[in-house]
Amino acid sequence: MPHVLIVDDELNIRRVLAAMLKREGYEVTTAADGEQALAVLQKTPVHVVVTDLVMPRMSGLVLLERAQAEFPDVPVIMITAHGTVDSAVQALKAGAFDYITKPFEQEELKKVIAKAARAHELERQNVHAAAAPLVGASPSMRQVYEIVAKVADSPSTVLITGESGTGKELVAREIHRRSSRRDKPLIKVNCAAIPKDLVESELFGYEKGAFTGAVGSKPGRFELADGGTLFLDEIGEIPVEMQVKLLRALQESEFERVGGIRTLKVDVRLIAATNRDLKALIADGRFREDLYYRLAVVPVGLPPLRDRKDDIPLLVEHFIAKYDQRLGKKVERVDDEALQTLLAYGWPGNIRELENLMERSVLFADGPVIEGASLPDALRERTPGAATPIAAVGPLGAIAAPSGASMKEIVRQAQAELEKELIGRALEETGGNVTRAAKRLQISRKSLQVKMKELGLRGGEGEE
Known part of the structure; x- marks a missing residue:
């Protein structure tokens, strides 16, 4: 909870x-x-x-x-x-x-x-994504940088597409940072986090008495972003009935609050992002084609990590430096065996999965070098060129998922496996002492006990 x-x-x-x-x-x-x-x-x-x-x-x-x-x-x-x-x-x-x-x-x-x-x-x-830079020098990433440099200071709408974990929010922040709007607000809305019946009031605001509980007027995200940038993440989750209102706001730069009659005009640069196939949603009648073309004035496609493996050494170096500072460690590098293992893996979770793995590796490193033998067995068992079935792989490598399992189910199972390994190792290294294990994992003792119960893990005698 x-x-x-x-x-x-x-x-x-x-x-x-x-x-x-x-x-x-x-x-x-x-x-x-x-x-x-x-x-x-x-x-x-x-x-x-x-x-x-x-x-x-x-x-x-x-x-x-x-x-x-x-x-x-x-x-x-x-x-x-x-x-x-x-x-x-x-x-x-x-x-x-x-x-x-x-x-x-x-x-x-x-x-x-x-x-x-x-x-x-x-x-x-996406912990600390706001402060993270775009990292990579591969041809595909250089192409992304070129697009960002060309469109950053224009008013054109940008649609960022890519698999989950590829860094879409980082690109949006970089576009805003390079624009003349950099000193104005960058307002982010995760469309997947908003209940469908609240999307309109969230985007456009509402007037007092517009609905039960509206005890005063409230500006929406479009108003808050006036003069700046509005980033609509997970744009594919916007309800169809709201899409026509969003289209009008983009085309006319005007809208009305819920329950209001006064038309408000704003100057907003919009960036949208999705990991969904919007053209497939259009074919299914779940996304308006006219809205898609209004959003995709400048399309930016982010490549999955498996297609830009030349960037893995740079990313590894970046994450080691990041988590050295955060965790108070002094890790310097990975050894050749570890690097070859990282290069051979398929990375279904993309950069996010690599970052999680590096945080774990830095946390548990006993010296200045992360050795290949310390990487999870499932990761080290992947061979160069081996196919990585997305339905069977999570943050720890091969995850046995039921046939036909949804992405949420696969991610949930992969997360449970990762948590079980981290907690199990912390308990082993502290002799089963729950309090010391919680400190090592930087979580509360109560939270650790709840997780242990969920995962079927038990501490030793020294739990006090």
């Missing part, structure tokens, strides 16, 4: 919100100010932060800025009084996931937190 951190200087509010969320099944931690909140974030895995805007010692905006820099995968929800709504909108432009105003309905807060938790679940494989 997701772990929510509540940050508010008023004790009663912390107690009320904690009790409400615990009834919903959430794990809850509270903090009285931003400094306490950062201390919690540094020690405990948190999925969602709910923070007051105005607090002593460290305001909600400063906390948001620090969280964005240090924990960019954790959604931050702002709670604000009506008189400071402008500051809340400023927070959204600075990267806050959402905001609600006092007094608020408990159901409204529950929905926003549930949406944020779902977004975190979808994004959790």
Whole structure:
């Protein structure tokens, strides 16, 4: 169950919100100010932060800025009084996931937190993607760089396509960074994280009284991105009935809030991304052809890692440096056997899978060199040129998946295998001591115990 951190200087509010969320099944931690909140974030895995805007010692905006820099995968929800709504909108432009105003309905807060938790679940494989650079010198990546350089400062809509884990969000951020809009907001929307009945209000905002629970007006993501860039990730998940409204907003640069009659005009550069085959969705009647051509003014196709293996040594070097710093290690390189194994593997999870593997390898490395023998057996068993059936491979290599299993089922099983191996090794190396294993894995003892129960693992005698 997701772990929510509540940050508010008023004790009663912390107690009320904690009790409400615990009834919903959430794990809850509270903090009285931003400094306490950062201390919690540094020690405990948190999925969602709910923070007051105005607090002593460290305001909600400063906390948001620090969280964005240090924990960019954790959604931050702002709670604000009506008189400071402008500051809340400023927070959204600075990267806050959402905001609600006092007094608020408990159901409204529950929905926003549930949406944020779902977004975190979808994004959790992309930890620190915001700070990661594009890495690669292969011909296919040089072609991507050339396209980015040519279109970055134009107003043209860009459609980024590629398999999951190929770095589509990084390309979107690089386009924004190189444009003249770089000092304006880059607003990201994960379309897969939004319930279908909320997509319109999420994109275009709503007026007071537009629907039950709309106790005030609220700007949508198009308004927040005015003058900047709007990145619609997983664009293939937009409901068909919403696609015509999105098309009009793109063509006319105007729209109305839900429940509103005033037409709003904005200056927004749109970038969309998908790992779906939009032309197949068009054939099935699930995606509008006119919207597709409006989005794909500039198509950017990202190659899978298996088609750019020349970049693997550069990526390995980059991830070793990244996780050396984050984990306090002093790993310098991989040995020749390990590099050959990495080059021979099919990488169905693309760069994301390679990054996860390198984080694990750096974490458990006993010296300055990652040896081939330390790589997972399933990875080392892959032979050069061997086909890698996507339905049978996860982050650890060959995963026995039921015939006809969906991608979600395969990913879920692969994740469970990876977690089981990491936890099993941590327990082995700490003599079965759950507390020490949790510290080694940098998760809370309670979270580790829950995972051990889920995976059928047991600690030794020294669990205290």
